[in-house]
Amino acid sequence: MGTLLRDGATLHMTDTGEGLAVVFQHGLGGGEAQVAQTFPAGFRRITLECRGHGGSGLGKRRPFSFEIFADDVLAAADRAGLDRFVAGGVSMGAAIALRLACRHPRRVAALVLVRPAWTFSPAPQNMRPITEAAELILEHGADKGRTIFARSDTATRLYREAPDNLASLLGYFDRPDAKGFAQVLADIASDGPGVSD
Structure with a gap:
């Protein structure tokens, strides 16, 4: 390293x-x-x-x-x-x-x-839960944001359809650098590779 x-x-x-x-x-x-x-x-x-x-x-x-x-x-x-x-x-x-x-x-x-999560478009729909989690951390802090997110429609849907994704999203709230990393999440989730098909 x-x-x-x-x-x-x-x-x-x-x-x-x-x-x-x-x-x-x-x-x-x-x-x-x-x-x-x-x-x-x-x-x-x-x-x-x-x-x-x-x-x-x-x-x-x-x-x-x-x-x-x-x-x-x-x-x-x-x-x-x-x-x-x-x-x-x-x-x-x-x-x-x-x-x-x-x-x-x-x-x-x-x-x-x-498993490309982005292809040609910025802010693909599959990034919306990440954007939602990032915005909650930035607005409310990690602890309160996690509580709000855990009760959200997004978390309920992911609990049924994609529990591994939900666990990953909840992990963002538990990071020691949650607030700083939330800006990375928000910016990257709304961006894209900048290439055309």
């Missing part, structure tokens, strides 16, 4: 393994541990924990965006000495990889998109 300094943010970076280089990014709220659990052996893997994720700081740039996250990831690829690489990720990481491939086609040799 190393660090990369960008715009006042100390970002944690992992460069591990050998073989074909794959820059593989985590999902919203995830980090290095999420990627390490799912990524196969036999490749060189570079993962940058995005601003506010894992051990990475928030930095000064606002609003948080796929543009910033992708620029940070490209800087990590540069730090790793990669001229050309496979770009991939899970959920938010897939959207970052998609942006990199479209904005830097000479650098990205292939794409690995795992």
Whole structure:
């Protein structure tokens, strides 16, 4: 694990393994541990924990965006000495990889998109529960916001249809940095990779 300094943010970076280089990014709220659990052996893997994720700081740039996250990831690829690489990720990481491939086609040799939560449109409908949770944290704080969210129609629906998603959303309220991370959630949930179909 190393660090990369960008715009006042100390970002944690992992460069591990050998073989074909794959820059593989985590999902919203995830980090290095999420990627390490799912990524196969036999490749060189570079993962940058995005601003506010894992051990990475928030930095000064606002609003948080796929543009910033992708620029940070490209800087990590540069730090790793990669001229050309496979770009991939899970959920938010897939959207970052998609942006990199479209904005830097000479650098990205292939794409690995795992459960992409964004494709071409900003603020997709599946992000609404995340936006709702973020707004409650920002407006009411983590404890009161969690109580309001747990009683919401969204939480009731997710309890029936997607209990794992509900557990993930409730985890955002329990983070020690809930207020700061809520701004990351709000900004990224309303953004998109900035590419067209």
